[in-house]
Amino acid sequence: MKVAVIYASTTGNTEAMANAVLDSVKAAGAEVVFAKADNADSNTVLGCDVLFLGSPAMGAEVLEDSMEEFFSGIEGSLSGKKVAVFGSYDWGDGQWIRDWVDRIGAAGAVSVAEPFAVNLTPSDADIAKCKEWSVSAIK
Ligand SMILES: Cc1cc2nc3c(=O)[nH]c(=O)nc-3n(C[C@H](O)[C@H](O)[C@H](O)COP(=O)(O)O)c2cc1C
DSSP states (O other): EEEEEOOOSSHHHHHHHHHHHHHHHHHTTOEEEEEEEGOOHHHHHTTEEEEEEEEOTTTEEEEOHHHHHHHHHHHGGGOOEEEEEEEESSSSSSHHHHHHHHHHHHHEEEEEEEOOOSSSSSHHHHHHHHHHHHHHOOO
């Protein structure tokens, strides 16, 4: 199985989650394409079986700019794709990630897991949960 883990992160919080996803899906035997959104190749990502996409809440409950650019570039090609999203936030209530899940559904993709959101810096327990979450998403 080929898995893409593509993320944006401004202060490392979403990046820590991306690394946890990388470690756990690799350990589960997946071949992984791992990249930051501003450095990710759309065609390679769309060739994967499952896409993990990570972004912090930015602006006013929107995706970080580089993820917005990457995601809007693949949004029209997501029909039937298996997708799971994750990210870090601070003062909001998770609206940014609910809106993201809605866009994924509207694009005809399949959400293979509930979105995984962490307030600010993930704790060790959050990282452990993130690992379990990502492994269950590729089963
Ligand atoms: C410019 C800016 C805008 C932000 N907008 C939101 C927001 O709309 N909602 C929210 O819950 N957190 C918001 N945050 C907080 C970030 O989502 C939070 O600090 C997160 O942990 C950053 O994750 P990262 O280190 O992966 O970039 C914002 C932070 C910045 C700097």
